[in-house]
Amino acid sequence: MSKILVVAEQAQGKVKSATWSAITFAKQAATLSSGSFDILVLGASASSAAKELTGFGAGEVRVCEDASLENYLAERYAPTVAAVAQGYSVVCATASSFGKDLMPRAAARLDAAYAGDCSGVSADGGQLRYKRPMFAGNAFGHLTLGTQVQVVTVRQSEFGVAVPSGGVSAISTVPLTPPGKAAERVEFISMDQVQSARPELSDAQVVLSGGRALKDKFFEVLEPLADQLKAAIGASRAACDAGYAPGDYQVGQTGKIVAPKLYLAVGISGAIQHVAGMKGSKTIVAINKDPDAPIFQIADYGLVADLFDAVPELTSALKARA
Amino acid sequence: MKILVPIKRVADPDNANKIRISPGGDRIETAGLEWKLNPFDEYALEAALRLTEDGQKSKERTGEVVVVTLAPKEADSTLRSALATGADRAIRIDAEDDALDGRLVAKALRAIVLKEQPDLILMGKQAVDGDNNFVGQALAELLDYPMATFAATIREEDGALLVSREVDGGTCTLRVRLPAVVTVDLRIVAPSSVYSRQTDPSFKYNDGVRFAPLPAIMKAKKKPLDVVPLADVVPSLDLASKYHRFEPPAQRKAGVKVASVSELVDKLANEARVL
Numbered sequence: 001m002s003k004i005l006v007v008a009e010q011a012q013g014k015v016k017s018a019t020w021s022a023i024t025f026a027k028q029a030a031t032l033s034s035g036s037f038d039i040l041v042l043g044a045s046a047s048s049a050a051k052e053l054t055g056f057g058a059g060e061v062r063v064c065e066d067a068s069l070e071n072y073l074a075e076r077y078a079p080t081v082a083a084v085a086q087g088y089s090v091v092c093a094t095a096s097s098f099g100k101d102l103m104p105r106a107a108a109r110l111d112a113a114y115a116g117d118c119s120g121v122s123a124d125g126g127q128l129r130y131k132r133p134m135f136a137g138n139a140f141g142h143l144t145l146g147t148q149v150q151v152v153t154v155r156q157s158e159f160g161v162a163v164p165s166g167g168v169s170a171i172s173t174v175p176l177t178p179p180g181k182a183a184e185r186v187e188f189i190s191m192d193q194v195q196s197a198r199p200e201l202s203d204a205q206v207v208l209s210g211g212r213a214l215k216d217k218f219f220e221v222l223e224p225l226a227d228q229l230k231a232a233i234g235a236s237r238a239a240c241d242a243g244y245a246p247g248d249y250q251v252g253q254t255g256k257i258v259a260p261k262l263y264l265a266v267g268i269s270g271a272i273q274h275v276a277g278m279k280g281s282k283t284i285v286a287i288n289k290d291p292d293a294p295i296f297q298i299a300d301y302g303l304v305a306d307l308f309d310a311v312p313e314l315t316s317a318l319k320a321r322a
Numbered sequence: 323m324k325i326l327v328p329i330k331r332v333a334d335p336d337n338a339n340k341i342r343i344s345p346g347g348d349r350i351e352t353a354g355l356e357w358k359l360n361p362f363d364e365y366a367l368e369a370a371l372r373l374t375e376d377g378q379k380s381k382e383r384t385g386e387v388v389v390v391t392l393a394p395k396e397a398d399s400t401l402r403s404a405l406a407t408g409a410d411r412a413i414r415i416d417a418e419d420d421a422l423d424g425r426l427v428a429k430a431l432r433a434i435v436l437k438e439q440p441d442l443i444l445m446g447k448q449a450v451d452g453d454n455n456f457v458g459q460a461l462a463e464l465l466d467y468p469m470a471t472f473a474a475t476i477r478e479e480d481g482a483l484l485v486s487r488e489v490d491g492g493t494c495t496l497r498v499r500l501p502a503v504v505t506v507d508l509r510i511v512a513p514s515s516v517y518s519r520q521t522d523p524s525f526k527y528n529d530g531v532r533f534a535p536l537p538a539i540m541k542a543k544k545k546p547l548d549v550v551p552l553a554d555v556v557p558s559l560d561l562a563s564k565y566h567r568f569e570p571p572a573q574r575k576a577g578v579k580v581a582s583v584s585e586l587v588d589k590l591a592n593e594a595r596v597l
């Protein structure tokens with residue numbers, strides 16, 4: 001019987017969509033181990049976020065609201081996460097940049113074993129067994145963790161959006177655990193948000209990604225097509241490194257992992273590090289002028305063409321259908 | 323500034339699609355794969371060198387860079403190449419790869435930090451074999467040090483670093499006072515990513531990492547490389563995570579090439595039904 005704690009992610013009192021995947025994981029893990037789950041939300045306006053979290057079947061929604069938690073800093077969040085975690089067997093969050101930053105820090109505080117970026121969970125004789133991708137997704141490992149509290153992050157693309165299950169979880173408050181000396185030596189300066197009206201890359205139904213080939217025409221060429229497809233825009237590392245697209249657009253082993261209904265790779269060669277971030281997509285389309293580009297080995301539909309002709313043509317064809 | 327750079331050798335990531343899983347699924351066979359320094363650690367080393375020099379006089383070091391790895395003896399060649407690239411000293415904590423997990427690595431590194439007292443621990447955000455993304459954050463907590471993960475730029479200030487981090491939705495900037503832990507992301511080796519206090523703010527580095535000149539490779543053979551038994555730096559050798567089985571990913575079935583944009587639209591609409 002596991003007691004599971006979900007660490008929710010919120011900003012300005014609104015729950016971030018990444019959280020729904022961690023809740024889905026917690027529900028699965030609770031079912032597998034005949035256990036139950038609670039949700040912890042921290043922040044300067046955590047109590048308004050808490051109201052969004054009561055309909056998912058959690059035993060309790062636990063709230064730590066404190067002005068010092070205004071801007072997320074692991075040094076300020078980890079002590080409270082670790083203190084609350086003491087009463088649980090598994091503590092989980094989604095492997096967003098928030099989860100990946102915070103949870104290892106909390107795990108170390110608890111001397112807990114850690115399984116990052118898990119893509120599945122199963123039960124093995126009363127123990128939870130985690131499945132996680134390694135080597136850029138070229139192998140999956142199945143592991144168990146042997147500490148009293150286990151810390152886990154889960155892949156957003158593999159655990160779907162949790163659906164409300166009726167009922168209203170009780171809301172309780174937890175006190176802030178004072179942070180250590182580390183917190184005195186870190187100062188939040190700014191968060192520069194990439195402004196975009198498009199869907200978020202990690203939970204978009206359609207993703208249109210561009211590679212090095214787009215050069216400084218990256219947005220000029222891709223935006224009209226993205227508009228037609230209502231797609232989020234992604235990029236290869238080469239396109240990000242060259243400054244054609246912001247770093248936050250990078251799809252791949254070391255960037256964002258996406259698994260949309262439709263993924264279009266335009267002018268992307270298909271290096272294993274890129275493929276690791278998108279091969280879970282339902283339908284993959286590749287447009288590349290090199291017929292031997294590795295991307296064609298995993299694409300459902302490949303078009304050998306110059307993208308500067310093919311993308312505008314595809315845009316008009318879709319417009320004509322609309 | 324004294325910087326400690328934990329580095330790990332990994333099976334060459336560009337060959338990762340050739341990794342094999344043992345017939346029983348109990349092991350990942352690394353035999354036959356080439357070893358290479360984890361790319362993120364290569365970037366961390368480059369960033370450490372940039373922070374301990376004036377970019378215009380990159381042959382003169384203004385601080386000390388110590389590299390440390392937990393690995394068996396074969397990794398000495400990885401340490402030697404880091405020394406040739408510019409690190410001053412190397413430490414190898416002697417351990418077989420399968421005797422380690424992130425929790426143990428963080429504990430061992432903590433002991434080395436307490437002994438070496440560096441101003442900064444600069445390391446990769448993840449090792450691309452296990453893809454754990456764990457050790458840096460864990461080490462910072464064990465030391466009660468501030469941290470800045472996923473660093474895209476670092477600017478040295480008086481006793482502090484201004485670090486911009488690649489996070490979901492954009493860039494987050496933090497100031498950490500030293501000593502601190504910083505983990506680096508891919509863009510840290512761009513031409514204008516790292517500035518020591520000596521380096522002119524208008525200076526631009528070559529894109530990517532520097533390579534060891536031939537004489538440096540000879541000289542590196544004489545630089546100190548200390549070996550420490552793992553048992554001397556961790557309280558217990560017990561591992562808390564255990565892999566039971568490995569499996570290859572599901573293969574995608576080969577797709578088709580379409581001849582034209584209109585055929586593509588037709589397939590997407592009528593076959594895949596995604597439009």
Ligand SMILES: Cc1cc2nc3c(=O)[nH]c(=O)nc-3n(C[C@H](O)[C@H](O)[C@H](O)COP(=O)(O)OP(=O)(O)OC[C@H]3O[C@@H](n4cnc5c(N)ncnc54)[C@H](O)[C@@H]3O)c2cc1C
Binds near residue numbers: 239267290335
């Ligand atoms: C540690 C590490 C981590 C990495 N992580 C990632 C990651 O997370 N994500 C990622 O994407 N990469 C990652 N990479 C980089 C990866 O190895 C590749 O270098 C990168 O994906 C290449 O990007 P690209 O396909 O845009 O560029 P290229 O490989 O240069 O490919 C450009 C493609 O465009 C095609 N092309 C050129 N002109 C045209 C045209 N006019 N019309 C149509 N097609 C055209 C070419 O045929 C070619 O196939 C990582 C690498 C390392 C070492």
Ligand SMILES: Nc1ncnc2c1ncn2[C@@H]1O[C@H](COP(=O)(O)O)[C@@H](O)[C@H]1O
Binds near residue numbers: 327447450
């Ligand atoms: N065996 C090791 N020896 C030295 N440093 C390591 C080792 N394993 C991990 N690290 C460091 O920790 C970082 C993150 O690794 P990981 O948490 O395993 O993804 C790496 O980029 C290295 O800097």
